[in-house]
Amino acid sequence: MLSLNNVSVAYQKTQAVQNVTFELGVGQIGCLLGPSGCGKTSLLRAVAGFEKIAEGQISLRQQLVSAKHSHVEPEKRRVAVVFQDYALFPHLTVAQNIAFGLHEYTRAQKFQRVTELLMLVGLPGYERRYPHALSGGQQQRVALARAMAAKPDLLLLDEPFSSLDAELRDDLAKELRVILKHENTTALMVTHDQNEAFAMADVIGVMDQGRLMQWTDAYALYHRPVNRFVASFVGDGVFLSATIDNNIKLNSGLGVFPINPESGFKQGDKVVFLVRPDDIIHDDESETLAKVVDRSFQGSHILYQLELQHVGHARVLCLALSHHDHQLNELIGIRLDLEHLIVFKDNGDVA
Numbered sequence: 001m002l003s004l005n006n007v008s009v010a011y012q013k014t015q016a017v018q019n020v021t022f023e024l025g026v027g028q029i030g031c032l033l034g035p036s037g038c039g040k041t042s043l044l045r046a047v048a049g050f051e052k053i054a055e056g057q058i059s060l061r062q063q064l065v066s067a068k069h070s071h072v073e074p075e076k077r078r079v080a081v082v083f084q085d086y087a088l089f090p091h092l093t094v095a096q097n098i099a100f101g102l103h104e105y106t107r108a109q110k111f112q113r114v115t116e117l118l119m120l121v122g123l124p125g126y127e128r129r130y131p132h133a134l135s136g137g138q139q140q141r142v143a144l145a146r147a148m149a150a151k152p153d154l155l156l157l158d159e160p161f162s163s164l165d166a167e168l169r170d171d172l173a174k175e176l177r178v179i180l181k182h183e184n185t186t187a188l189m190v191t192h193d194q195n196e197a198f199a200m201a202d203v204i205g206v207m208d209q210g211r212l213m214q215w216t217d218a219y220a221l222y223h224r225p226v227n228r229f230v231a232s233f234v235g236d237g238v239f240l241s242a243t244i245d246n247n248i249k250l251n252s253g254l255g256v257f258p259i260n261p262e263s264g265f266k267q268g269d270k271v272v273f274l275v276r277p278d279d280i281i282h283d284d285e286s287e288t289l290a291k292v293v294d295r296s297f298q299g300s301h302i303l304y305q306l307e308l309q310h311v312g313h314a315r316v317l318c319l320a321l322s323h324h325d326h327q328l329n330e331l332i333g334i335r336l337d338l339e340h341l342i343v344f345k346d347n348g349d350v351a
């Protein structure tokens with residue numbers, strides 16, 4: 001449905017997007033995830049046709065819509081965009097807003113589509129309201145209904161929930177996924193919030209400094225990040241130093257762990273490996289002790305920051321059930337439960 005091949009976007013002095021390649025199939029939901037300034041909005045705008053591209057090709061339905069010397073205008077792409085600020089027409093009712101782009105529909109067809117969409121976005125009976133009489137979340141649902149009304153081939157969403165509060169954001173992200181799947185809409189969303197990406201997307205693209213680092217599902221991003229940037233940006237965790245010794249020997253004294261023999265490391269190589277909070281198991285029986293240096297109560301769990309009592313005094317995170325209630329400076333037993341070791345070359349920046 002959507003295919004990007006080696007796409008670059010440049011402004012006068014800034015190379016905003018560099019050599020991005022990915023594909024999105026019919027009905028798939030993709031999400032571009034990355035920190036502020038990584039180029040995700042520029043890429044979305046290029047797909048919408050608001051930005052021309054400097055290199056590469058963008059195709060929709062196997063038709064070229066953007067290349068260095070050719071550019072199909074946004075209104076000819078059968079693409080709809082939902083912006084973060086809702087952008088509803090204030091002088092039109094909810095029904096008029098949603099029906100705005102349905103030029104070829106009869107009155108009866110418009111009525112039917114508006115009713116159907118309001119039901120889908122959880123606002124049945126809101127036809128005659130005006131935008132100012134709706135909450136932020138409700139306005140964004142109407143904006144979504146309006147964008148989906150004419151059944152676009154591709155729906156683009158630019159941080160659609162960023163002006164809503166955190167709880168509403170999570171709920172809406174989950175609801176939006178159900179709505180998009182119900183209509184079999186292909187969608188590409190931009191966000192800097194990994195929870196939103198996890199809740200929404202079939203496939204996630206992590207971007208850093210204009211480049212697409214990895215394009216895969218949430219599970220693979222978390223468990224098989226391709227580099228340190230992705231490993232740090234997606235999920236919590238810390239890197240610990242180690243040296244390759246056929247197996248990996250950990251200088252933090254946490255044990256010896258086998259690595260994938262095809263990883264290409266040789267004996268004596270300095271490496272770092274990723275330890276997620278759920279890899280550190282609190283175990284009173286264990287002789288490996290760590291000191292509680294910080295704790296944050298999260299209801300069912302407590303997230304501890306622990307200082308290892310061995311070489312380097314490295315700090316790790318540990319997610320423990322909240323009835324394991326330990327105080328600052330207490331020494332607690334831990335063990336490492338690492339199934340797949342995520343190992344990268346050491347750049348010398350880990351203690």
Ligand SMILES: Nc1ncnc2c1ncn2[C@@H]1O[C@H](COP(=O)(O)OP(=O)(O)OP(=O)(O)O)[C@@H](O)[C@H]1O
Binds near residue numbers: 014015
């Ligand atoms: N219209 C523009 N003119 C010049 N430079 C721009 C323009 N829009 C974006 N940039 C620059 O391009 C780079 C990528 O910006 P972009 O907005 O695509 O990133 P982003 O990941 O979407 O960031 P944010 O989450 O803050 O919106 C940044 O360095 C930004 O300053």
